[in-house]
Amino acid sequence: MERNGTEVRMGDDSVVTGTEETSEEPYSLDEIDGLFHEFLLAVARPKRREGYRDLTKRLRSHLRTAPGDQPVVKAAYPPYELPNVHLALERWFAVEGRTHELIGMTGSESRGDLTLGEILESANLYDRFVVGAVDYAHLPVSPDDELACVSFGFYLGQEGEERFALLLRGPADEYGRNKVELEVLAADKEFAHRLLADIDALMLEHNIYRGQILSFDGSEFDNGLGPFRFHRRPALTREEIVLPSGLLERVERQVVGVARRRERLRAAGQHLRRGLLLYGPPGTGKTHTVRYLLSHLPEFTVVVLSGTSMGAIGPACRLARMLQPALVVLEDVDLVAEARDHDGGAQPLLFQVLNEMDGLGDDADVAFLLTTNRADLLEPALVQRPGRVDLAVEIPLPDADGRARLLGLYGADLDLGKDITEEIVTRTEGVTASFTKELIRRAVLISAEREADHTETADLRTAVDELLSDRDRLTRRLLGVKHPDDNQDDEDWLIEEDDE
Structure with missing residues (x-):
């Protein structure tokens, strides 16, 4: 295009040259439109240079x-x-x-x-x-x-x-x-x-999930690059598990024992698929027992589901089948496996859990480990039919010997004497393991507040007094401990507590 002695070339290697004139007439609207159109073409579709990334x-x-x-x-x-x-x-x-x-x-x-x-x-x-x-x-x-x-x-x-x-x-x-x-x-x-x-x-x-402990993050299962959260394998010893005599051995035989003797069982025509239910009040050590089992199954792939992530039971079982030996842990299974008639209707997620447990072959080296605080609400077919749950074990409140062992476990650094131990055991009848753990923590905190070098028996007594007082009634409930006078149902108790 030429105008007033000026040549305008639009393109990949455009230059503008021309001669100066003492006076220039303004560009017309048509000329401006044409120049702008050529400019847009040059930007939108530049000529390909040598080495263009085609x-x-x-x-x-x-x-x-x-x-x-x-x-x-x-x-x-x-x-x-x-x-x-x-x-x-x-x-x-x-x-x-x-x-x-x-x-x-x-x-x-x-x-x-x-x-x-x-x-x-x-x-x-x-x-x-x-x-x-x-x-x-x-x-x-x-x-x-x-x-x-x-x-x-x-x-x-x-x-x-x-x-x-x-x-x-x-x-x-x-x-x-x-x-x-x-x-x-x-x-x-x-x-x-x-x-x-x-x-x-x-x-x-070479699957990266083999031998790992994984939990499903239910909130992200349908999005993102993956639903898994990796966890370090616990390292718990038998001394750190406080249960009634013989109970831990039963649990170990069902989960760990089958794993260690899988070849002999297969040779004898026995199935490896098994289910274990741990039930009992909150805070008695069900999750702690699960962590102990994971410590002694280092080659197992473990998938943990709880709460909203129960909806991922299908993918979890597929992963377990693919990467066996495997363990599928369903925590607080009563949230989805309540009896069918509990709320007047069927539970779709319950059916899926049952179907997945039934869908495994007898030779599958997969164990299901279920925990619940409300065994009375569980679907009978889940806890009674062999192949779904073969063993149900109650994790009870610790007896006197158990409470003494728990004090020794959680208060190992406090050098508790025999007298104070017996006194606390006597005063804490009916408490949970969680209560004992909080008791020791609170005693240490009380001693720290008074700038003491070590925790004394007086600090333990103060901590017991606080936790057993009416002011800490709700705390006890949250730790799984009922007050002797707590006979009304939960809803009435909460209303009464709120009024106080």
Whole structure:
């Protein structure tokens, strides 16, 4: 375009040159509109320079054929499997004779739910996507470790004469896609199927969840990169478990004993699937007993469900079947496994729990460990039918000997004498293990408040007086202890406490 001796060239390498004039006429609206239109075209569709990151050209160069001419084979996995898929690919490519180059992709528009074929078509026809940086997600793979996992990237791979491209794409909430996807582009469709089968085998063999203690985070199960929270395995000794004589041995035989003698049981035609119910008042040590069992099952994969996460019973049992030997812990199972007629209707989640427990084969080395404060509310079919729950064990309130042992356990650093121990045992009949633990903590706090070097018997007496007083009535209830006069139902008691 020329005007008043000035040449204007719009484009990739545009320059503006011209000659000065003493007077210039203003541009017309049509001329301004034309110049602006050329400017927008130059910005929106710049000319390709040498070395332009052409995704289609890059794939064509690697595959030595047009990407659109080759079939695509797909596989999908749950969102929490991204670390396993990533590691399986690394192990697959680490085999001698296999190579790969990892590239990413950027574009002016969202990748959304486009398939690999649609991405290639858009890259070829509309310049929407170009070669860019690989996307990574940093995910936990143990209680202490994280792993940088490819969440969107192309593996341009080669095995012998076989050339292929593989797209790994992790879950992305903003697109409504809650899964991990692999798409293999290869001339030989059977090769693509074999590659994906190899990935599945490697995922199972080297699964990061094997031997871990995991809990489902119910609030995030339907979102994000995974529903799991990793936990360190406890290290509890028998001396730290205070139960009536012979009770812990029964519990160990049902869970740990079967695990240690699985081969002999199988040889004798006996099933390994088992269920154990621990019931009793709150604060008596049911969860503590579970932690002890986990300490002595180091090779077991453990999945813990409680509260809202009970809805994940299906995925939890699938994981247990895949990674056996395994233990599925259902804490406070009465929240979902109440008797069918308790509220006048069926419990859909209860049916799912029962079905999952029944769905395991007799040779499955999977144990179910259930805890409840209200055994009377449990569905009879859950606690009576063999194969669901084979053993129900009450964890009772500690007797006098148990309370003395608990004082010695929690107050080991206080050097409690025989007299004060007997006095506290006598005064605390009917209390829970949680009460004893809080008693010791409060005595230590009282001594700290008076700047004492050590806790004295007077501090213990003060702590007992406080916890047994009417002012701490609610505290006792929260610790699982009933006052001798607490005969009315819970609702009336709460109203009375509130009035006080």
